[in-house]
Amino acid sequence: MKIDCTIDGKTLTLSLNSDKPLSLILRENMGEEGSVNHCSGAMCGLCAVLVDGKAMLSCMVPAFEIRGKTVVTFESFRRTRGMRDIEKAYESVGAYPCPDCYASRTIIFESLIDEAITDKEQILRELAMVRCPCMDPEDEIMIVQRGIELRRKRNVRRSQLP
Amino acid sequence: MYEGLSSPNIHTPANLSEYASIILHYPASSLWAGGTFIMSRPDSYPSRRMNAEIIYLGEIEELHRFQRNDRFAEFGAMVTLDEILNTGKAVLPKVLIENIESIGSRLITRRATIGGTICTEGFTTSFPGTLIALDAMAEVRFIKKKRLHSRWMQLTRLLDRNGRIMLPPQGMISRVRIAFTEKNCQYFTRIGSFMLEPDEAVSAAFTGTLDQDILLNPRISFTYPSIGICYSRDIDNIFSSLRFPLDETELGNLEGMVFTFIDSFFQGLSELQKVRTAGILRSIIEDLNVRALTLPSDEA
Ligand SMILES: Cc1cc2nc3c(=O)[nH]c(=O)nc-3n(C[C@H](O)[C@H](O)[C@H](O)COP(=O)(O)OP(=O)(O)OC[C@H]3O[C@@H](n4cnc5c(N)ncnc54)[C@H](O)[C@@H]3O)c2cc1C
Ligand code: FES
Numbered sequence A: 001m002k003i004d005c006t007i008d009g010k011t012l013t014l015s016l017n018s019d020k021p022l023s024l025i026l027r028e029n030m031g032e033e034g035s036v037n038h039c040s041g042a043m044c045g046l047c048a049v050l051v052d053g054k055a056m057l058s059c060m061v062p063a064f065e066i067r068g069k070t071v072v073t074f075e076s077f078r079r080t081r082g083m084r085d086i087e088k089a090y091e092s093v094g095a096y097p098c099p100d101c102y103a104s105r106t107i108i109f110e111s112l113i114d115e116a117i118t119d120k121e122q123i124l125r126e127l128a129m130v131r132c133p134c135m136d137p138e139d140e141i142m143i144v145q146r147g148i149e150l151r152r153k154r155n156v157r158r159s160q161l162p
Numbered sequence B: 001m002y003e004g005l006s007s008p009n010i011h012t013p014a015n016l017s018e019y020a021s022i023i024l025h026y027p028a029s030s031l032w033a034g035g036t037f038i039m040s041r042p043d044s045y046p047s048r049r050m051n052a053e054i055i056y057l058g059e060i061e062e063l064h065r066f067q068r069n070d071r072f073a074e075f076g077a078m079v080t081l082d083e084i085l086n087t088g089k090a091v092l093p094k095v096l097i098e099n100i101e102s103i104g105s106r107l108i109t110r111r112a113t114i115g116g117t118i119c120t121e122g123f124t125t126s127f128p129g130t131l132i133a134l135d136a137m138a139e140v141r142f143i144k145k146k147r148l149h150s151r152w153m154q155l156t157r158l159l160d161r162n163g164r165i166m167l168p169p170q171g172m173i174s175r176v177r178i179a180f181t182e183k184n185c186q187y188f189t190r191i192g193s194f195m196l197e198p199d200e201a202v203s204a205a206f207t208g209t210l211d212q213d214i215l216l217n218p219r220i221s222f223t224y225p226s227i228g229i230c231y232s233r234d235i236d237n238i239f240s241s242l243r244f245p246l247d248e249t250e251l252g253n254l255e256g257m258v259f260t261f262i263d264s265f266f267q268g269l270s271e272l273q274k275v276r277t278a279g280i281l282r283s284i285i286e287d288l289n290v291r292a293l294t295l296p297s298d299e300a
Helices: A022-029 A081-093 A102-114 A120-127 A137-160 B016-025 B036-040 B081-088 B094-103 B114-119 B127-133 B233-240 B248-265 B271-294
Strands: A002-007 A010-015 A048-051 A054-057 A070-072 B009-011 B030-032 B053-056 B066-068 B072-076 B137-144 B147-154 B172-179 B185-191 B202-211 B214-224 B228-231
Touching: A022 A048, A048 A102, A054 A102, A081 A102, A081 A137, A102 A120, A102 A137, A120 A137, B016 B053, B016 B137, B016 B147, B016 B172, B066 B081, B081 B094, B081 B114, B094 B127, B094 B185, B094 B202, B114 B127, B114 B172, B127 B202, B127 B214, B127 B228, B185 B271, B202 B271, B214 B233, B214 B271, B228 B248, B233 B248, B248 B271
Parallel strands: A002 A070, B009 B053, B030 B053
Antiparallel strands: A002 A010, A048 A054, A048 A070, B066 B072, B072 B172, B137 B147, B137 B172, B185 B202, B202 B214, B214 B228
16 A cells, blocks of 8 residues: 655655554664564553654554654654753753653653643653653653743744744 | 555545445455554454455544533544543543543543444453443444444443443444433442453443432443453342441442352453452442441432
8 A cells, every 4th residue: 555644754655554553664664663662562652653743652553544644753853842842851850761761751741741731640641651660750740841831931932033 | 574465455434325335345344443452452463364454434524423412422433532531521421531531641542432442352441331330322333134224222232141242243333322420429440451461450330329328220330351341230239229338247248249240240250350349349339338428418
């Protein structure tokens, strides 16, 4: 099946099995083994990407559903201003995800910050999808709160530019 | 990898009449809703079982509709659990909301659909048990004499003898209707992970109205993901016959009676599931006891 989509800024036409999971497309067709996992149902939560701006587990998105969609993986997200907000939030809280879950957890942080989610239970529910136990829940909440603050300030500065 | 193996054909009907003509042409097609269950199976890709025709329900506009009046809410089968939370948190029954929240992240609830939660094959999610405790109805579409028919059925009518939801061959759920309930006691509890430990997890949904010291119209269901749903009018009747608060002996008797029914339904429960079921039952009764003792006199 021919699939037109945009992955990390590249407009592509891929020839794929229609039910191939996006996680495998990214790993096998795009060479992103480092930032996207494929655990075959073990529910690791280490495969989050942004599809049309929304965080999704890429192992649960079949090829036929990415037709016409824009996929952003950690590999391109890490070079954005959004990533800088999150790095600053990590720094100011003094807590960082471990290398194993850094990519996926950062993408989920981004979706929470982008939607300005402040409800603590919801923040923890979303991040609990990543089963790696490396982060303290209180730190996770503070990172989201700090990230939202930084994002707001940056947006205000940008809107004040002539 | 595996490119070149046969790639399933994806049919994307835009309405139910297109769906009917596709299913008539390809009666062995698999239905695909949010895909969260299908894709979380270890053998989902490349699947030898997955047949060559997939009908993706996401483009059928009718299945995304949501409507409500003062008596009930009606959801198209493709309404996601997240959309249910967003549209109805203030009006929908507490058990339903708690059930959705127990599933957790929106990474799942944004994709999982109400139709998909009911129809998972060989596995039972916690959702149909909750819908049964709410006496919900489902609109089932099925092919008969080469035409698509529909029938509203109580969810309990879709349960087979083994506690699994069974649809007619080539059947599909198109809508689910949930009545707004005034019941003042509603509990949803899940212990253990349905996906990671399906042989040990259990959930229960309970609804009823505590009026003075008795329960009116109680309904309780227990769900064991790899086994099925235990629901019986007989268990509801036992609850109706109780006078609250229950003392330790009465609670022990109730536990014995409920387990007699559960054991007659299912032989394969693990020891941990039994302990967890007893724990859930106890916590429901303890809460009902407290409420019976503390309800204001005009309510109690
Ligand atoms: C990480 C994770 C955590 C989860 N946690 C929980 C949990 O805590 N508790 C719990 O109960 N569940 C849990 N689940 C399971 C979840 O509830 C199901 O995956 C989901 O409900 C399936 O919905 P779907 O729309 O994605 O269905 P799909 O995966 O698309 O389909 C599921 C099945 O239903 C059939 N189907 C779909 N729609 C219809 C229809 N309208 N008519 C007839 N057949 C249909 C399909 O053919 C398929 O066989 C979890 C799942 C994941 C991935
Ligand atoms: S790869 Fe493990 S949940 Fe997606």
